[in-house]
Amino acid sequence: MPHRKTWTTVGVAAVVVAAAAIAVPALTGATGGEAVPATTHRPTATASTAPAVPAVDAAALAALPEARYSAVVGGLLPVDRTVSSAEVFRLRADAPLFGDDRQHPVARFAATDFLGQPTTVVGLRHEGAWELVLTPARQALPSTAGGHAAAQTAAWVPAASLEQQATPTSHVVISTADQTVSIVSSTGQVSRSFPAGVGTSDTPTPTGVTGYLEQRYVDPSQGTGDHPIQLTSLHSSADDEPYGGSDGGLIGLHWNAAASGAVSHGCVRLSADGVAAIDALPLGTLVTVE
Known part of the structure; x- marks a missing residue:
């Protein structure tokens, strides 16, 4: 999709996520810090x-x-x-x-x-x-x-x-090996599963990590039509800017006609049905990439 971005607050926020994207200057800082402690909520x-x-x-x-x-x-x-x-x-x-x-x-x-x-x-x-x-x-x-x-x-x-706020009852599991996106219940049952396009070997989708659905918006200028882009809190772990520009390397789930195979710059491509299913989940839903 085109790599450009203009911000609005009425649903059209041109955040570039065709392949890990939001084109704005990144802030920089030190790189120290210890790993997070065990992450089971209790x-x-x-x-x-x-x-x-x-x-x-x-x-x-x-x-x-x-x-x-x-x-x-x-x-x-x-x-x-x-x-x-x-x-x-x-x-x-x-x-x-x-x-x-x-x-x-x-x-x-x-x-x-x-x-x-x-x-x-x-x-x-x-x-x-x-x-x-x-x-x-x-x-x-x-x-x-x-x-x-x-x-x-x-x-x-x-x-x-x-x-x-209310705790989501489902979470999203992205399998880069199977190239699927699944919605999984709190009891571990898969309610729906969709084929997906994932990152290439040069611009991989990060694995072994969990983020969350951070925000969503519609931006036809990014080649996603009227399907809401589902932005996660995850970033590319292998490249500062997989899609070029200065977008922070964000990972999104979004519509694309090529929604299967290792085809993206790190984002996850879905069919219209897949995007609609993720769009129905509340913000804050966990997103795990395997």
Whole structure:
């Protein structure tokens, strides 16, 4: 699809995801950070064993880099594993994100996303006054991390900044080997499955990782017709910009006439029926790539 982008807030946000795409300048930062802890969502640690939440005033919060889809924030926690369960939240207001030490904020989670809609937040684990959440930003670029970077990141956020939403009852499983996209129930039953086009060997779809449905919008200029593009929080782990430009290497599920085989720059191509099925799932639905 054409590689260009113009933003609007009325459903036509020209985010380029024919092959891992949203064409806007990426922010850059340090590339340090430890791997995220075990990611099974469970109530753990009481307030007495988890560190207290440090105060972050309004000026300090505003000065932090926003952990948006195109950002690279070294203090985030890289995630290179799958996640089996999670909870969905919205932010009551902009909130600070913390790395492992939970003492010094590394980024800001904005309460509204790039379309001006409430930001969907996916929580993995609760500890005292904290929630470990997935973020839409990168921790490092592949070009600065030996050719491979985490496709997903996480961070700690003060739990008081979150407002819980309904938890999705299904999740999405993308099989790059079988070239399929399946909708799987909470009991592990496959309710629907569709053929899919996945990344080539040069621009692979990242595997062994879980993200979430971050946002969706319609943008016919990207060659996806009137089928909503399903944007995930995942990024290319092998290339800074698989589709060229400066779009953050995002992975989306979207319509394309060639919806089978290893044919994309990292995104996942689906038929109209496949896109409609994913579009019916709530934002925050987990997306695992195998």
